[in-house]
Amino acid sequence: MIPLSWYLILAAALFSIGLYGVLARKNAVAILMGVELMLNAVNINLVAFWRYLDLQTVAGQAFALMVFAVAAAEVAVGLALFIAVYRRRGTVAADEIDLMKW
Amino acid sequence: MTVEQFVFLVMAVVTLGAALMVVTERRVIHAALWLILALFGVAGLYVLLNAGFFAVVQVVVYIGAIAILFIFAAMLTRKAMQDVGPQVNAGWPAAALIGGVVFVALAWMLSHWAQFTALPPAFADDTPTLTQLGVALVSPDAYVIPFEIASVLLVAAMVGALYAAWGKKK
Amino acid sequence: MSFFSDPVNSIIHWLRNLLIGWGLSTGWVTLIMKALGVMVLSTVALLLVIFLIWLERKLAARFQQRLGPNRVGPYGLIQPIADVIKIFTKEHITPFGVNGFLYNLAPLLSVSAVLFLWAVIPLYKGVVGVDLNVGVLYLVAAGALGTLAILLAGWSSNNKYALVGAFRTVAQMVSYEVPTVLALLVPVLLAGTMSVSGIVEQQRVIYLIVSPVAALLFFLASLAEIGRTPFDLMEAESEIVAGFHIEYSGLKFGMFYVGEFLHAFTVSALFAVLFLGGWRGWGAEAFPLLGLVYFMAKAFLVYFLVVWVRSTLPRVRIDQMLNFNWKFLTPVGLILLVATAVVQKIILVSGASYGVMVLSHLVVNVLILWVAFWIVKMREARRPRRQPVAQPRPVARPPEVTRV
Numbered sequence: 001m002i003p004l005s006w007y008l009i010l011a012a013a014l015f016s017i018g019l020y021g022v023l024a025r026k027n028a029v030a031i032l033m034g035v036e037l038m039l040n041a042v043n044i045n046l047v048a049f050w051r052y053l054d055l056q057t058v059a060g061q062a063f064a065l066m067v068f069a070v071a072a073a074e075v076a077v078g079l080a081l082f083i084a085v086y087r088r089r090g091t092v093a094a095d096e097i098d099l100m101k102w
Numbered sequence: 103m104t105v106e107q108f109v110f111l112v113m114a115v116v117t118l119g120a121a122l123m124v125v126t127e128r129r130v131i132h133a134a135l136w137l138i139l140a141l142f143g144v145a146g147l148y149v150l151l152n153a154g155f156f157a158v159v160q161v162v163v164y165i166g167a168i169a170i171l172f173i174f175a176a177m178l179t180r181k182a183m184q185d186v187g188p189q190v191n192a193g194w195p196a197a198a199l200i201g202g203v204v205f206v207a208l209a210w211m212l213s214h215w216a217q218f219t220a221l222p223p224a225f226a227d228d229t230p231t232l233t234q235l236g237v238a239l240v241s242p243d244a245y246v247i248p249f250e251i252a253s254v255l256l257v258a259a260m261v262g263a264l265y266a267a268w269g270k271k272k
Numbered sequence: 273m274s275f276f277s278d279p280v281n282s283i284i285h286w287l288r289n290l291l292i293g294w295g296l297s298t299g300w301v302t303l304i305m306k307a308l309g310v311m312v313l314s315t316v317a318l319l320l321v322i323f324l325i326w327l328e329r330k331l332a333a334r335f336q337q338r339l340g341p342n343r344v345g346p347y348g349l350i351q352p353i354a355d356v357i358k359i360f361t362k363e364h365i366t367p368f369g370v371n372g373f374l375y376n377l378a379p380l381l382s383v384s385a386v387l388f389l390w391a392v393i394p395l396y397k398g399v400v401g402v403d404l405n406v407g408v409l410y411l412v413a414a415g416a417l418g419t420l421a422i423l424l425a426g427w428s429s430n431n432k433y434a435l436v437g438a439f440r441t442v443a444q445m446v447s448y449e450v451p452t453v454l455a456l457l458v459p460v461l462l463a464g465t466m467s468v469s470g471i472v473e474q475q476r477v478i479y480l481i482v483s484p485v486a487a488l489l490f491f492l493a494s495l496a497e498i499g500r501t502p503f504d505l506m507e508a509e510s511e512i513v514a515g516f517h518i519e520y521s522g523l524k525f526g527m528f529y530v531g532e533f534l535h536a537f538t539v540s541a542l543f544a545v546l547f548l549g550g551w552r553g554w555g556a557e558a559f560p561l562l563g564l565v566y567f568m569a570k571a572f573l574v575y576f577l578v579v580w581v582r583s584t585l586p587r588v589r590i591d592q593m594l595n596f597n598w599k600f601l602t603p604v605g606l607i608l609l610v611a612t613a614v615v616q617k618i619i620l621v622s623g624a625s626y627g628v629m630v631l632s633h634l635v636v637n638v639l640i641l642w643v644a645f646w647i648v649k650m651r652e653a654r655r656p657r658r659q660p661v662a663q664p665r666p667v668a669r670p671p672e673v674t675r676v
Contacts, residue, residue, distance in 0.1 A: 166416025
């Protein structure tokens with residue numbers, strides 16, 4: 001029997017690692033990987049809540065599916081944008097794409 | 103320690119270790135490959151949670167599509183075969199601090215919650231969770247509107263991605 | 273349950289009792305039985321490849337009016353074993369600059385991605401590795417692992433031909449996953465279950481008759497998934513040398529080779545299970561072992577078709593390959609899925625008999641196929657034909673002599 005706390009701590013750790021990746025990485029593709037880790041952490045929580053607290057209804061599972069859809073959409077658009085930026089600017093380093101920063 | 107707990111710990115170590123490598127690895131392609139390992143670990147956790155459907159969807163969507171997109175993007179957006187120079191920005195200690203603080207805060211907040219150490223209710227193998235989920239997704243009383251919006255979102259994302267990555271018209 | 277009508281379950285039963293008789297706990301016995309099952313199934317599948325290689329060489333030779341292997345053993349049956357021994361004794365060459373771990377992981381992953389598929393294929397009544405309730409989705413997931421293996425092989429080889437081959441492969445496999453999934457959903461819809469054994473149980477009339485278009489889509493899309501001619505762009509020898517496995521030698525190359533052959537047979541087996549009724553046949557309920565014979569016969573029939581296509585058709589261009597997928601297979605698959613769902617719902621609501629259901633699905637399928645072909649024909653007729661060959665010219669022209 002695994003208590004719920006294990007899953008929650010694991011998800012929190014995964015979320016924090018993802019957050020660090022988003023804040024610290026230079027490469028925009030790597031930043032997006034951090035976002036993926038965060039979304040996965042959220043999904044672990046949602047499925048764990050469904051399993052431990054809410055087995056009768058399927059709210060947790062339905063939410064997790066929505067997160068899957070959002071993650072897929074986000075990656076597709078995000079990576080397409082980075083490729084477009086790379087074509088124009090020749091870089092995907094987040095701190096060099098600063099045209100709108102004054 | 104039961105077998106279940108042992109498997110969980112192995113999965114957790116794999117997932118977190120791979121996730122750490124994702125955010126610290128210098129070469130982006132290697133980071134993408136570590137991401138695949140981390141996603142596999144999460145799929146294993148879904149199996150432990152009796153959500154086999156999600157484990158399979160995780161492999162199909164994340165590893166079959168998203169991870170491969172990442173590898174493609176990493177290959178298409180670099181000048182040479184090697185990534186040179188530091189891969190983290192100047193503020194990375196602050197980022198690490200924020201990450202640590204968020205983790206401690208989340209753990210502290212969760213540990214004060216009454217159901218923090220809840221144990222799972224019994225799970226019969228023939229529970230029709232998949233049928234329930236399928237019905238709930240298309241039933242007007244439940245999640246049909248989010249479901250439809252998700253499909254619209256996916257179409258919009260597809261069109262947007264095509265438009266953004268198409269390049270200059272001739 | 274007698275040994276001769278159902279050997280596998282008899283052996284499992286006997287072994288389980290034996291192990292429990294030795295005083296092992298039930299958990300350990302289950303674990304040992306599962307590990308043994310995995311080992312036996314994958315060994316049999318891998319040994320099957322030796323026969324498949326012989327069969328394919330022989331068949332391809334007959335299609336091309338040759339004899340094929342005929343020196344080692346009767347009808348050349350021992351030839352693949354000689355080849356195996358040769359490939360075992362070859363040197364492993366690791367080129368400079370490869371990524372060691374991934375370079376060695378890729379062949380393993382490519383074979384195991386195919387072996388994973390065998391876990392959910394029902395061999396005969398009551399004999400299936402594991403009866404997953406998301407079996408069909410699992411098939412797609414295992415396919416995704418195969419894509420990953422090829423991408424890893426191409427990237428870690430540090431070779432531009434390998435990388436180009438891997439890119440082509442991934443573009444092809446990721447695109448053809450869409451019609452594969454659409455075609456797989458039709459049997460799921462008809463059977464009302466995602467479990468592969470459940471789909472076999474439900475096939476009172478084989479789904480090839482109920483939904484021929486889905487069968488056609490699945491067959492074409494899986495030809496592309498396994499990378500056989502006419503879709504062998506991933507290893508087009510005349511363009512990119514050998515594709516993603518160019519830097520592999522010895523047994524590592526052999527594993528890609530085994531993976532490819534086994535994949536071809538596995539999708540044939542999947543076709544037999546999903547559209548030809550798997551082990552179902554006359555007397556298969558009473559004598560389960562007969563079901564294995566039916567299943568293998570059907571699988572080999574489909575495999576024969578795959579070899580036939582391979583040795584007959586030329587390779588398509590990459591734009592033709594992608595156009596065929598996105599402009600033909602995918603739209604037809606989407607329309608078919610919606611039409612099947614609507615017809616099935618109407619049948620369920622109206623409570624019509626099984627025969628009516630089969631007939632109405634068949635009519636709808638034929639209609640969809642006819643309209644699709646008609647549209648393709650119209651478009652072809654309107655499109656200006658490109659002259660594939662330049663206008664004939666005389667080989668040598670006499671110089672125009674200018675008289676002074």
